[in-house]
Amino acid sequence: MARRVILASIILAGLTSACITPISDYHGYTADEIQPVEIQPGTDTRASVLAQLGSPSTESIFNEDTWFYITSTRERVAFMIPKTSARRITAIQFNDEDGVEEVLTYNETDGQVIRYASRETPTRGRELGLMEQIFGTVGNVALPRTDEATPGNPTGRR
Numbered sequence: 395m396a397r398r399v400i401l402a403s404i405i406l407a408g409l410t411s412a413c414i415t416p417i418s419d420y421h422g423y424t425a426d427e428i429q430p431v432e433i434q435p436g437t438d439t440r441a442s443v444l445a446q447l448g449s450p451s452t453e454s455i456f457n458e459d460t461w462f463y464i465t466s467t468r469e470r471v472a473f474m475i476p477k478t479s480a481r482r483i484t485a486i487q488f489n490d491e492d493g494v495e496e497v498l499t500y501n502e503t504d505g506q507v508i509r510y511a512s513r514e515t516p517t518r519g520r521e522l523g524l525m526e527q528i529f530g531t532v533g534n535v536a537l538p539r540t541d542e543a544t545p546g547n548p549t550g551r552r
Contacts, residue, residue, distance in 0.1 A: 404407070414466060414472065415470060415471075416469040416470065416471045417470050417471075418467055418468070418479075419467070419468045419469075419470070420466075420467055420471050421465070421466045421467075421468065422451055422463075422464040422465040422466050422473050422515065423446070423447075423450075423451050423463040423464055423465050424465065425465075426448075428446045428448055429448065430463040430484035430486065430499075431484055431497060431499055432488055432499070432508070433446070433447070433494055433497050434494065435493075435494045435495060435496055435497060436493065437494070438493065438494040439488075439492050439493050440488050440492040440493075440494075441492070443486060443494065444545075446479065447527075448534055449461055450462055450486075451463055451464040452464070459487060459488040459489070459490075460485055460486070460487045460488070460495075461486045461488075462483055462484070462485050463483070463484045464481075464482075464483050464484075464485070465481070465482045466480065466481040466482075467479050467480040467481070468479055468484065478502055480501070480502065481500075481501055481502040481505070482499065482500070483499070483500040483501075483504075484497065484498070484500075485497070485498040485499075485500070499546075502529070544550070
């Protein structure tokens, strides 16, 4: 009996350990040979950055002279909502002559939470309550259509 209890507890521990092991997902830019932070200001150009790192994850909206390489790692445990465990954003700024002017690195602590607009359009008039929505049409009977040519004829046929 004691062996069965020990065997059952070992099997249960093995099964539940799989549930608490986080699953990692990697998103965004993955460096092959050179890291984005290894780009040298004053030495590299737009063409050399493109040749070494490839296309950027995104470009600046307001200024096309800034390229962003974004990498993030998200971890999920069992059925829980995934959470970002690591994020690295490298911003490479170019000058007017297409030379690298500055290389900036950000991580998840540098970010800010942005509140989006709810985008709800208010409706005019009054709002119906739940009971009014359910029972609002009780007792309303649609009247049969009448033909305009023969007002006393409810079917509209001649």
